[in-house]
Amino acid sequence: MAASRLIFLGPPGTGKGTQAQRLAQRFGLAALSSGDVLRKEIRAGSEIGRQAAEFVQAGTLVPDDVITGVMLAAVDKLTPGTGFILDGFPRTVPQAEELGKGLVARQLEVQVVVDFQLDDQEIIKRIVSRRVCNKCGATYNTLFLPPRTADVCDKCGGELIQRVDDREDVIATRLETYRAQTAPLVDYYTQRGLLCSVDASAEAETVEADVVRIVEPLDAGG
Numbered sequence: 001m002a003a004s005r006l007i008f009l010g011p012p013g014t015g016k017g018t019q020a021q022r023l024a025q026r027f028g029l030a031a032l033s034s035g036d037v038l039r040k041e042i043r044a045g046s047e048i049g050r051q052a053a054e055f056v057q058a059g060t061l062v063p064d065d066v067i068t069g070v071m072l073a074a075v076d077k078l079t080p081g082t083g084f085i086l087d088g089f090p091r092t093v094p095q096a097e098e099l100g101k102g103l104v105a106r107q108l109e110v111q112v113v114v115d116f117q118l119d120d121q122e123i124i125k126r127i128v129s130r131r132v133c134n135k136c137g138a139t140y141n142t143l144f145l146p147p148r149t150a151d152v153c154d155k156c157g158g159e160l161i162q163r164v165d166d167r168e169d170v171i172a173t174r175l176e177t178y179r180a181q182t183a184p185l186v187d188y189y190t191q192r193g194l195l196c197s198v199d200a201s202a203e204a205e206t207v208e209a210d211v212v213r214i215v216e217p218l219d220a221g222g
């Protein structure tokens with residue numbers, strides 16, 4: 001299990017990040033979130049951050065070669081033998097193709113792609129109520145997972161803020177971007193026999209149990 005290799009696919013706001021964290025902790029995997037990696041680069045003011053910033057703010061996709069390079073580098077930094085969850089990557093067919101080639105070369109092919117399904121109305125509700133800690137990055141939700149004290153992170157005392165791209169006008173762009181550029185990956189991975197779907201509308205514990213049911217057999221099968 002500790003060596004499982006997964007992709008979490010699905011529109012923004014479906015709980016992929018939350019589930020990636022839970023599963024990573026449960027099975028000793030690394031959760032590699034492309035959005036988190038880019039936000040870190042932007043905060044650090046790196047060259048990659050500068051290339052990515054305008055796209056992230058607008059809710060459109062950063063160029064394929066930029067994100068693919070960053071994510072394969074993140075895989076290469078893992079301790080050998082550590083499994084991983086790619087959360088939010090790939091998001092286009094060219095990214096999937098480059099990722100596939102990169103992982104074959106490393107003998108680290110992905111075993112399962114989990115598709116998180118949720119309708120747009122619920123997605124919008126979840127995203128506009130999402131808050132993140134501006135210090136440690138922990139995620140909260142004013143409706144479903146409020147902090148103990150309003151606007152203060154339970155974990156580090158940092159201030160909770162709304163991501164610029166979690167505002168309603170940007171969410172519409174992100175959903176359109178998903179439909180136009182990322183949704184084709186559902187067919188792409190179905191054709192390769194890798195796709196499993198979960199109903200992301202349930203409570204986090206229920207979704208986690210569904211994901212565990214998908215991932216657990218990988219232990220026996222390799």
Ligand code: AMP
Nearest residue numbers: 034035055056060061062067088089091
């Ligand atoms: P997320 O936190 O996954 O919603 O990602 C936030 C933003 O980061 C997205 O709206 C994109 O601008 C950028 N991003 C994250 N992952 C990718 C990716 N695989 N390809 C291109 N852009 C990405």
